[in-house]
Amino acid sequence: CMKPRVFSGMQPTSESLHLGNYLGALLQWVRLQDTHDAIYSVVDLHALTVAPDPSVLRDRTRRTAAQYLAAGVDPERSLLFVQSHVPQHVELMWILSTFTGMGEAGRMTQFKDKSAKVGESGTNVGLFTYPVLMAADILLYDTNVVPVGEDQRQHLELSRDLAQRLNTRLGEGTAAIPEPHIVKEVAKIQDLQDPTKKMSKSASSPKGLIEILQDPKAIAKNIKSATTDTETVIRYDEDAKPGVSNLLRIYSAFTGRAVDAIVADYEGKMYGHLKSDLADVVVEALTPVHDSAMEWIESPERLDSVLADGAAKASAIAQVTLDRIYDRVGL
Ligand code: ADP
């Protein structure tokens, strides 16, 4: 297959994915299927770093996979699997950890931020080595392209450094060097209540989120009570009007229309008009995704069979890479 390979994954750490995940990641993944050889994973091993309840983790893993499928990840064209079903991720991670400097791992700002917040006793070694597992996820498939948001850029940089190091020490062709696929600006979704922060499952309150599996009435309610500003003019200005600008970006993302054209339509109208129309747009667009995800969730045998098929295919690809690296390191 001559198409470049793309790999991406999300952690199963919530009941439902939110609009940032959907517009910022899932829809990009779906589009990339046209031009790339795509591999998408529910990265449940990563989620263990936050010590989830076992039955909750198992449920969220399946719900997350169901939402990938509902958004349009197509198992006929792409590989879709659960990370822990492919043991080669952990095997390669061990090798890569022996190529990772302590100082290098210690410079990862996400770990530093997290451990600063909770203190060393609240962290674990898994959180510290998380970027090494992420590098294994990527290098295992000779990935060429990784869609990343700003918060994962440093981790991808480590993956690239490790790939280069493997090639230097073990010979060219040991690992493919992954390139970032920068997520478009329009996909940056902010919290509805505090639009100066990004919409995030860990930091947003329920009212700040729009979730795929949420009841449509609750989605509409959250949009209608979104924070705006005391001016009454609908215009795009991220700094002075982060709330209105966020609503305009969401509107644009769902309708495919330019922000300027939407602004022109709402000249002389009130925030309430924009919010009410946007609620209709979002509910209409998310309803089929919601319904399809629920169908997958309610058909566990069908879902498990898709995931088993994906894991078998992913494992076959992964083993080729792992055999090559084991051989070159002397195992
Ligand atoms: P969260 O920030 O809610 O914990 P993750 O870090 O698990 O979400 O992100 C999963 C994917 O969704 C990543 O590709 C990330 O870039 C994307 N993403 C998360 N939040 C947003 C957002 N507010 N806007 C755009 N993309 C987002």
Ligand code: NA
């Ligand atoms: Na995050």
